[in-house]
Amino acid sequence: MAIKALSYLGITSEKIQDWSDYATKNLGMQEIDKTKNSLMLRMDDQKQRFSISNDGGEGLSFLGWEVEKKSDLDNFASKLNENNVKVFRGQKFLCDKRFVEDLIYFKDPAGNQIELIFNPFKTDDEFKPGRAISGFKTGICGLGHAVLHTNNIEPLVTFYRDILKFKVSDYSFEPIRLHFFHVNERHHSFALVETGKVGFHHFMVEYKNLDDVGQGYDLLQFEKNKIAYTIGRHTNDYMTSFYSYSPSGFFVENGWGGRLINPDTWTPELTDIGPSFWGHERLHLPEDERLKFRNKRMEIAANGIQAPLVIDCPWLYQNQLNKNAK
Numbered sequence: 572m573a574i575k576a577l578s579y580l581g582i583t584s585e586k587i588q589d590w591s592d593y594a595t596k597n598l599g600m601q602e603i604d605k606t607k608n609s610l611m612l613r614m615d616d617q618k619q620r621f622s623i624s625n626d627g628g629e630g631l632s633f634l635g636w637e638v639e640k641k642s643d644l645d646n647f648a649s650k651l652n653e654n655n656v657k658v659f660r661g662q663k664f665l666c667d668k669r670f671v672e673d674l675i676y677f678k679d680p681a682g683n684q685i686e687l688i689f690n691p692f693k694t695d696d697e698f699k700p701g702r703a704i705s706g707f708k709t710g711i712c713g714l715g716h717a718v719l720h721t722n723n724i725e726p727l728v729t730f731y732r733d734i735l736k737f738k739v740s741d742y743s744f745e746p747i748r749l750h751f752f753h754v755n756e757r758h759h760s761f762a763l764v765e766t767g768k769v770g771f772h773h774f775m776v777e778y779k780n781l782d783d784v785g786q787g788y789d790l791l792q793f794e795k796n797k798i799a800y801t802i803g804r805h806t807n808d809y810m811t812s813f814y815s816y817s818p819s820g821f822f823v824e825n826g827w828g829g830r831l832i833n834p835d836t837w838t839p840e841l842t843d844i845g846p847s848f849w850g851h852e853r854l855h856l857p858e859d860e861r862l863k864f865r866n867k868r869m870e871i872a873a874n875g876i877q878a879p880l881v882i883d884c885p886w887l888y889q890n891q892l893n894k895n896a897k
């Protein structure tokens with residue numbers, strides 16, 4: 572019984588046209604259906620990855636997680652019932668709306684709607700990106716990752732780790748309390764950040780080419796209040812990324828080059844080096860709070876803490892080996 576990937580995301584927004592422009596022209600997704608009150612998007616061969624509808628307010632509507640086997644849905648439902656979580660079976664109408672074979676849904680301790688789904692439908696129709704990108708890195712690693720604000724991290728950690736069996740990637744206490752989880756080789760598909768707020772912090776989509784990220788950055792960086800974090804590199808998943816403001820106000824991380832881990836051998840670790848090797852200046856924060864993160868970066872730069880070198884040239888690799896052997 573296992574959850575294997577983040578399959579889709581639902582967002583509630585009154586700004587359907589802004590989302591349509593942002594998702595296609597900036598993020599590079601493909602619009603598959605749009606009405607006055609809803610918008611559906613693709614990012615690969617899965618029929619639907621994002622569903623945005625005007626259900627009131629701005630923020631997360633639901634998170635869809637794919638399970639390995641159809642019987643996992645019943646097993647998770649029993650486990651959730653044992654823990655006093657009310658579980659509902661998705662009727663045919665809802666399964667059709669989500670383009671999946673079967674699903675169950677329930678609320679997490681913070682009231683977020685979680686959907687566990689079996690067999691998201693694929694299509695042979697070619698993915699046509701909304702801007703000229705190389706594409707998104709999805710496949711067995713799922714659509715990317717989702718991060719939630721919380722004012723009380725403990726019950727949520729217990730819920731996701733002990734009931735849904737998410738595996739802990741790492742966690743930290745300073746300068747802010749964070750908990751990262753994986754469900755496949757992606758370093759994290761889900762994270763919780765104890766900011767004192769509630770709601771959606773950000774989702775991340777990973778591109779196949781660093782230039783997709785750089786060109787996306789150029790499209791926004793000269794406009795006012797579009798970039799929330801400047802380009803930088805994270806210390807835990809090695810993602811090079813920037814964060815832009817979505818039309819709903821929460822952030823979208825545009826990433827490239829995330830690390831893959833081995834979930835069978837990974838041991839959760841406490842990290843205290845701060846979230847970024849360099850960059851990721853948090854433009855959305857007041858100066859004094861930005862300074863805490865900036866000081867942390869200056870400290871790790873001074874100590875030469877960096878991601879491991881990736882040598883993808885066989886000649887250079889052999890030279891490095893020879894040098895090491897001397």
Ligand SMILES: [Fe+2]
Pocket residue numbers: 716718773774775824
């Ligand atoms: Fe992220």
